[in-house]
Amino acid sequence: MVKKGVIVYSFGDASGVLFYNTYTDESIIVDVSECVVTHDTSSDYPTIKSVSESIKSVLISKGFLTSD
Amino acid sequence: MTSSFVLDCAPFAFNVETSFSYVRDVAKCIYGNRFVESTEFEGYVDYNVSVLNTTGLRRMFKPQARFLSEGQEPFKPLDKSQGYALLEWGLNWVVATHEFSYVIVHSAVLAKGDKAVILPAPSGSGKSTLTAYLSHHGWRLLSDEMALISPATCRVTPFVRPVCLKNNAIELVKAWFPDVYLSPVAPKTHKGDIVHMQPSVYSVSASQEPAEVVGVVFPKYDPSCFLDIYQLDKAACFKGLTHNAFNHNLMGEVGVRTMLDIVEKSACFEIHYNDMNEVSAFLDEVVRGKVDV
Numbered sequence: 001m002v003k004k005g006v007i008v009y010s011f012g013d014a015s016g017v018l019f020y021n022t023y024t025d026e027s028i029i030v031d032v033s034e035c036v037v038t039h040d041t042s043s044d045y046p047t048i049k050s051v052s053e054s055i056k057s058v059l060i061s062k063g064f065l066t067s068d
Numbered sequence: 069m070t071s072s073f074v075l076d077c078a079p080f081a082f083n084v085e086t087s088f089s090y091v092r093d094v095a096k097c098i099y100g101n102r103f104v105e106s107t108e109f110e111g112y113v114d115y116n117v118s119v120l121n122t123t124g125l126r127r128m129f130k131p132q133a134r135f136l137s138e139g140q141e142p143f144k145p146l147d148k149s150q151g152y153a154l155l156e157w158g159l160n161w162v163v164a165t166h167e168f169s170y171v172i173v174h175s176a177v178l179a180k181g182d183k184a185v186i187l188p189a190p191s192g193s194g195k196s197t198l199t200a201y202l203s204h205h206g207w208r209l210l211s212d213e214m215a216l217i218s219p220a221t222c223r224v225t226p227f228v229r230p231v232c233l234k235n236n237a238i239e240l241v242k243a244w245f246p247d248v249y250l251s252p253v254a255p256k257t258h259k260g261d262i263v264h265m266q267p268s269v270y271s272v273s274a275s276q277e278p279a280e281v282v283g284v285v286f287p288k289y290d291p292s293c294f295l296d297i298y299q300l301d302k303a304a305c306f307k308g309l310t311h312n313a314f315n316h317n318l319m320g321e322v323g324v325r326t327m328l329d330i331v332e333k334s335a336c337f338e339i340h341y342n343d344m345n346e347v348s349a350f351l352d353e354v355v356r357g358k359v360d361v
Binding site: 013016027 | 301303304306310317320321325328331332
């Protein structure tokens with residue numbers, strides 16, 4: 001689950017997926033092979049479809065995702 | 069004794085109080101009809117700043133210039149001969165630290181028509197020399213120092229002010245443009261010798277016309293190559309852009325999304341160059357949409 005205040009964005013040329021915490025100004029760009037994001041047309045916000053366990057733990061430890 | 073004048077350089081007007089007559093004289097030459105006596109200015113002043121002499125005995129033996137804005141003094145006093153440079157740096161500081169109606173990127177901005185390229189780069193990359201050259205070779209200068217991007221758009225508002233030139237670039241520019249006004253040299257600043265170059269008449273006359281960003285190009289002067297072009301992926305361009313941004317983080321989600329919009333809609337490159345005409349030809353292709361996004 002993405003934490004409040006975190007922007008998740010998949011770059012259009014598949015060069016990475018950005019996690020940007022607007023509260024702390026911390027950001028990380030992960031490889032698209034490690035994290036797949038879908039853009040649902042009914043929502044402004046993307047959904048994380050899948051994320052590798054190793055990247056997931058990094059994202060949780062850095063405060064971009066919750067552990068549930 | 070001090071005097072005051074307004075620098076009416078859209079989108080901001082600065083009221084400047086100074087105790088140095090040469091600061092006033094240089095500002096008048098650089099800003100031309102955008103220099104207005106404070107008593108005659110009828111518009112709204114956005115920021116009040118001062119460039120004042122130090123007080124006490126130092127005033128007699130080693131006069132220094134202090135920059136102040138609304139009770140703040142962001143820089144240490146500098147030698148009197150650096151007073152005009154201090155004013156220009158102070159105006160940059162005022163806007164970069166107080167302005168939240170724009171997402172601001174440390175960058176030169178040049179345009180043809182209503183299509184702009186932003187050139188983010190740190191000091192020493194040759195950005196200002198390149199900007200000085202191009203702004204007198206068919207390009208419209210929107211800024212040498214900062215891109216003012218309207219949030220949630222890719223539109224840059226011109227903020228046409230002098231181009232700051234350093235060290236070897238000073239003689240180069242004097243040779244290129246002998247008729248263009250340059251401020252007196254501010255010697256031995258922390259950046260070396262400094263002059264400020266008057267912007268072109270064309271750029272000033274179009275200073276009310278915003279432009280749409282269609283290219284983000286990171287320039288780096290390299291004497292060993294005419295022009296090497298490296299296409300950047302969007303993630304790398306975003307990193308570079310945010311590295312040079314002043315306030316996107318303070319603007320929250322809208323600031324970050326504005327940067328993402330710029331990156332997605334622009335052609336993104338890094339260039340290494342020593343030939344200004346080659347750069348001009350390349351940027352021309354960028355604004356005409358002749359390169360891949």
